[in-house]
Amino acid sequence: MNxxxxxxxxxxxxxxxxxxxxxxxxxxxxxxxxxxxxxxDAEAFSRLYSLHKRRVYTLCLRMLGNVSEAEDxxxxxxxxxxxxxxxxxxxxxxxTWLHRLTVNLVLMQLRKKGLNLxxxxxxxxxxxxxAPKRDFxxxxxxxxxxxxxxxxxxxxxxxxxxxxxxxxxxxxxGFEHNEIATMLxxxxxxxxxxxxKARLRLRELLRxxxxxxxxxxxxxxxx
Amino acid sequence: xxxxxxxxxxxxxxEEFEQYLPELFATSDKLSxxxxxxKLYAAHPDCLAxxxxxxxxxxxxxxxxEPVEEPSDKVWANIQDKLREESxxxxxxxxxxxxxxx
Numbered sequence: 001m002n003x004x005x006x007x008x009x010x011x012x013x014x015x016x017x018x019x020x021x022x023x024x025x026x027x028x029x030x031x032x033x034x035x036x037x038x039x040x041d042a043e044a045f046s047r048l049y050s051l052h053k054r055r056v057y058t059l060c061l062r063m064l065g066n067v068s069e070a071e072d073x074x075x076x077x078x079x080x081x082x083x084x085x086x087x088x089x090x091x092x093x094x095x096t097w098l099h100r101l102t103v104n105l106v107l108m109q110l111r112k113k114g115l116n117l118x119x120x121x122x123x124x125x126x127x128x129x130x131a132p133k134r135d136f137x138x139x140x141x142x143x144x145x146x147x148x149x150x151x152x153x154x155x156x157x158x159x160x161x162x163x164x165x166x167x168x169x170x171x172x173x174g175f176e177h178n179e180i181a182t183m184l185x186x187x188x189x190x191x192x193x194x195x196x197k198a199r200l201r202l203r204e205l206l207r208x209x210x211x212x213x214x215x216x217x218x219x220x221x222x223x
Numbered sequence: 224x225x226x227x228x229x230x231x232x233x234x235x236x237x238e239e240f241e242q243y244l245p246e247l248f249a250t251s252d253k254l255s256x257x258x259x260x261x262k263l264y265a266a267h268p269d270c271l272a273x274x275x276x277x278x279x280x281x282x283x284x285x286x287x288x289e290p291v292e293e294p295s296d297k298v299w300a301n302i303q304d305k306l307r308e309e310s311x312x313x314x315x316x317x318x319x320x321x322x323x324x325x
Contacts, residue, residue, distance in 0.1 A: 045306075049299060057298075058290035074294050075301050082306060147283045156287070171284035177249060189225075189245075196245035199277045206280070 026093075027051055034094060038086050045082055052095060053078075056102050062168045063106045065157055073109060077102040099173060103183055110161070147206055155205040163198035170195050226250075233262040237270050244274075254278065 030051060036044035056077050060070035080101055088097055156164060156172075165184065169175045170191070175183075177191040184191065226243050235243075240263060251257055255264075255274050264271035 049302070053298070054290035054293050057294040058292045061292055062287075071294050071298050075298050075305075078302050079305055082302075083309075147279050149283060149286050152280065152283050153287060156284075167284070171281050172287045174288070192245040192249045196248060196277075199280050202280050203273075203276050
């Protein structure tokens with residue numbers, strides 16, 4: 001997959017996902033900072049970094065599961081932003097545009113690393129043996145309505161990379177399946193299937209937290 | 224698996240129902256309230272339990288959108304250093320400074 005083409009393009013359609021705009025409402029002073037940054041205003045760059053560093057870093061950390069790599073990728077994302085901000089035309093929320101840029105950088109980085117690439121592809125197209133088992137008839141009624149943010153964060157961090165990627169992109173970041181399919185170079189059906197399997201795996205992890213494999217470096221470790 | 228337009232969910236077995244779940248979740252905001260599925264849920268409460276659990280996970284995931292982590296100060300320092308380097312390089316090559324950070 002050629003991720004480079006997705007990095008800074010206005011890939012969102014003219015009628016973008018209204019849900020994303022709802023989740024990315026305009027930030028006071030952001031539009032002015034963007035215009036000033038386009039003209040090379042250093043203070044405006046600093047302002048944009050302050051406004052968006054936490055979301056970009058958190059996204060990187062969730063996708064990579066590693067503090068050091070997440071910081072490196074945050075740095076790369078903002079360097080790309082500063083170099084290419086002139087191509088932002090405001091057809092989508094700025095944060096949506098920035099997150100798409102970040103996601104594509106992370107994916108490119110993962111694909112450059114042989115092991116992660118294999119791991120990602122394996123879980124994007126897992127064998128049936130790897131898929132979460134069907135679990136009708138053995139439901140734990142405690143789960144419904146009682147999932148807290150910290151437990152879910154921990155469970156997400158222990159997902160296989162491919163599952164984690166699709167879950168974070170769809171359920172956390174709010175990307176649509178067709179967008180995820182483009183980013184991950186898979187079909188929309190594959191994206192839907194992977195999301196479902198990710199949720200099934202999370203259900204198991206949340207029902208039996210003691211059986212959860214410990215992630216190498218979870219977001220908890222970043223604290 | 225795509226969902227046939229004329230499908231009757233009432234008589235599906237749980238295993239058959241789950242084959243359609245990825246597509247059903249992609250097209251419904253609240254699958255547990257979907258009127259097409261209420262008879263199936265009544266016959267197979269575990270199907271409803273599964274759907275509700277997965278809805279709960281998806282709903283809780285939205286709360287993760289708000290960031291809780293912050294990069295260390297060295298990230299911004301590195302960014303400034305890199306941009307200074309690039310700015311100096313641009314000055315050398317083009318005869319004028321394109322961008323200055325401080």
